[in-house]
Structures are given as structure tokens and as C-alpha cells.
Amino acid sequence: MSIRIQGVSKNFGSFQALADVSLDVPSGSLLALLGPSGSGKTTLLRIIAGLEVADRGTVLHHDENITEYEARDRKVGFVFQHYALFRHMTIAENIGYGLRVRGVPKQERQVRVDELLKLIRLDGLGSRYPAQLSGGQRQRVALARALAARPNVLLLDEPFGALDAKVRTELRQWLRKLHEEIQVTSVFVTHDQEEAFEVADHVVIMNEGRIEQVGTPAEVFERPANAFVMDFLGNVNVFHGRVERGRAVVSGLTVAYPDYPHPEARDAAVYVRPHELEVERSPTEAGSLAAKVLHVNPTGSRTKVELRALDSNQLINVELTPERLTELGLKSGDTVHVAPRRVRVFVPDYEI
Structure with a gap:
């Protein structure tokens, strides 16, 4: 060294x-x-x-x-x-x-x-x-x-x-x-x-x-x-829920979290980067959050979309490619369904 x-x-x-x-x-x-x-x-x-x-x-x-x-x-x-x-x-x-x-x-x-x-x-x-x-x-x-x-x-x-x-x-x-x-x-x-x-x-x-x-x-x-x-390390969406028996449960979504196999439920935070969220017109089989489109902001290679979850009023930030935006035809006021491609789960020892 x-x-x-x-x-x-x-x-x-x-x-x-x-x-x-x-x-x-x-x-x-x-x-x-x-x-x-x-x-x-x-x-x-x-x-x-x-x-x-x-x-x-x-x-x-x-x-x-x-x-x-x-x-x-x-x-x-x-x-x-x-x-x-x-x-x-x-x-x-x-x-x-x-x-x-x-x-x-x-x-x-x-x-x-x-x-x-x-x-x-x-x-x-x-x-x-x-x-x-x-x-x-x-x-x-x-x-x-x-x-x-x-x-x-x-x-x-x-x-x-x-x-x-x-x-x-x-x-x-x-x-x-x-x-x-x-x-x-x-x-x-x-x-x-x-x-x-x-x-x-x-x-x-x-x-x-x-x-x-x-x-x-x-x-x-x-x-x-x-x-x-x-x-x-940048803009992230934070969803608060719980972990138990190898799963994290957030707003009706369930994702695997094998690092916590215990039966006792604990508070947890699920972090998802904007580009790791999928937007669909219909609910997905694996589970998704219903949300309303608030604003669509094209910014070059990525389009930033701001949404609000219907069940919790939480703001959600998503990044889409221009091609995907064109496929979806999103505009303010639309109701869509959001599902994570990848999540990171933390059982916090402190508040950020």
C-alpha cells in the first residue's frame, strides 16, 4: 500500500x-x-x-x-x-x-x-x-x-x-x-x-x-x-414497508429478501432508482402500484416522469427511454401501473 x-x-x-x-x-x-x-x-x-x-x-x-x-x-x-x-x-x-x-x-x-x-x-x-x-x-x-x-x-x-x-x-x-x-x-x-x-x-x-x-x-x-x-448516490425512490420470512412487503408489492428469514416483522426501506422502474398501462401479474402521471419532462436520452401513487399519495420518479415513452404515449393525468425491475432493501439502524 x-x-x-x-x-x-x-x-x-x-x-x-x-x-x-x-x-x-x-x-x-x-x-x-x-x-x-x-x-x-x-x-x-x-x-x-x-x-x-x-x-x-x-x-x-x-x-x-x-x-x-x-x-x-x-x-x-x-x-x-x-x-x-x-x-x-x-x-x-x-x-x-x-x-x-x-x-x-x-x-x-x-x-x-x-x-x-x-x-x-x-x-x-x-x-x-x-x-x-x-x-x-x-x-x-x-x-x-x-x-x-x-x-x-x-x-x-x-x-x-x-x-x-x-x-x-x-x-x-x-x-x-x-x-x-x-x-x-x-x-x-x-x-x-x-x-x-x-x-x-x-x-x-x-x-x-x-x-x-x-x-x-x-x-x-x-x-x-x-x-x-x-x-x-443520486435520485432514488424510497418505499417504506416491512420485512419478514424472507420477503419485503411494500404498498401491496412483495419482493424477495432472503437476508431476513425471521418470522418477526421489522420495518424496512425499499430503494429503487428511477431507471429501474417499469411503467405499464395495465396491472402486471407480479404486482404493481397504480399511479397518476403528474408531469412528463423529456431530457435528451432519458425522459423523466413524475407520478403520484394512488393508494399512498407518494411521489414516484421514473426515467424512460424516448422509445418507451412513445410506446406508452404518456401525458399528464393518465393512470398507469409501476413495477420495479430491481430493488435494494435495507433494514435501517438509523433514519437518513
Whole structure:
């Protein structure tokens, strides 16, 4: 493992930012810390960097305990959300600043700066100043500056958060390709699910200072560990019912739930993503919910349909392909029947 976090806790006064967090970051991987505001993502990143000191726990790099090391001795590169470039320095001077501070000879510095300018696709622009570049270009310069001293670990704190949507998309793709070229162990913080899933090899879902789940993007999305992860990863429909004898019963629908074979009934929540719901004109043999169409909103490759269940008044969100929408001919006021193709059942230990 490149980085190993063991039992790290951190409090800011009465606020617990991290609670006994342990995490392994494989060498050469690109790992995303994903979670809502206040979940502890940035605090954990800053503790890895040495910019914050943990109250308890250890930080290891290739089995070397670096918990007490100063930030400058940890051989990490750090990229901030708002670039933090020196406005009075040229792009080349910004990139080479850390090397100059370390006493690297001028000629060697220039070679490294030219190499990085080419890597970030800004070769020929080294004499410009930050104000003369776009936001996306400035962020690439910040990344080059972090890479200049050849760090063992690259840390990025919401690196694209200050950019508009189109530039963010372009930089995500660029960062993924760059990582494949340089293969430096990287950890980045984001609250954007799409960003994490598109860029990262592994995703860590955090909540209230704890890690809820670690896995590949596919593992986390397809097999969420608990109700929080399921709810956090996008728009979902939540139906409340009960589980007993290997079944979950919700609004007259019964689905298999072998994880709870006990005869005692317990409250449960059934989660269904909008694209995992079928809409039919007639009731299905396997069971379905009668609902009224409230609104149909075509949005490109998917059409969002808002419905209200007739028996419970619950709002239901469904996503249909344009072809399926045409087949059904849906319009506001229609009565239809909704049935899940796939459900995820949780017997909650807490309320979301």
C-alpha cells in the first residue's frame, strides 16, 4: 500500500471531523473521497498531507510512519480548489517555484518546467501570467506545480469545484489520461458523484467523519453497503414497508429478501432508482402500484416522469427511454401501473 491510515480521529472543538478512520490507498491508484459537506473528506486529505495533525491514529507511507513529519518532509504534492498561483510570477516561474526553494539549479529547473508545460499542454505559454489564462488552464498549472518536485503522492482538494460544468468535464477526462501516463498515487476530494465515478479507480464514501463504503465505482453503485450510500448516490425512490420470512412487503408489492428469514416483522426501506422502474398501462401479474402521471419532462436520452401513487399519495420518479415513452404515449393525468425491475432493501439502524 502507498498510504495506510490507521484509526485516525480529529476534533475541532466539540465537532468531530473524523472518528477512528482507517483506509488503505493502493500504490499507483487514483482514489476519490466522496461525501456531503462536513463528512470529513478534506480533513482526512489534509492529515495525509501534514497540513492538519490528527488527535489520534497513524499515517504510514510504504510502511514508514510519517504521522509526525512536517508537510514539507512528506513528499506530497497538493492542489487546491482555487489554484493559489502567484499572480506576479509567470506560469513557468509558478511551476518552478518549489524547485527554486529547494535549491535546484536553474538549468535543471528549466528542463523540468518545460517537461511539465508539455505534459499539461501549455508548452509555449510559460512566459504568460495567471491572469492571462482561463480557469481550466490555471488549474492545470497548479497541478504541474504540485508535480514539479516528483512527489510520491498527489493530493487534490475539490480541484475542479471553481470551474464551470463544461471545463470540469474536459479536465476530468484530461486528469484521467494524465494519471494513466504518470501513475502517481493520487487522492482527490469531491462531492460530485459523476466526477468521482468517471475519474477514480476506487471510491471512498464518507459521512459524519466515518467511512461508509470503499470499492470500485461499479461496486459502490451496484452494491451500496447501506441506506446512506444508496441515498447519496443520486435520485432514488424510497418505499417504506416491512420485512419478514424472507420477503419485503411494500404498498401491496412483495419482493424477495432472503437476508431476513425471521418470522418477526421489522420495518424496512425499499430503494429503487428511477431507471429501474417499469411503467405499464395495465396491472402486471407480479404486482404493481397504480399511479397518476403528474408531469412528463423529456431530457435528451432519458425522459423523466413524475407520478403520484394512488393508494399512498407518494411521489414516484421514473426515467424512460424516448422509445418507451412513445410506446406508452404518456401525458399528464393518465393512470398507469409501476413495477420495479430491481430493488435494494435495507433494514435501517438509523433514519437518513
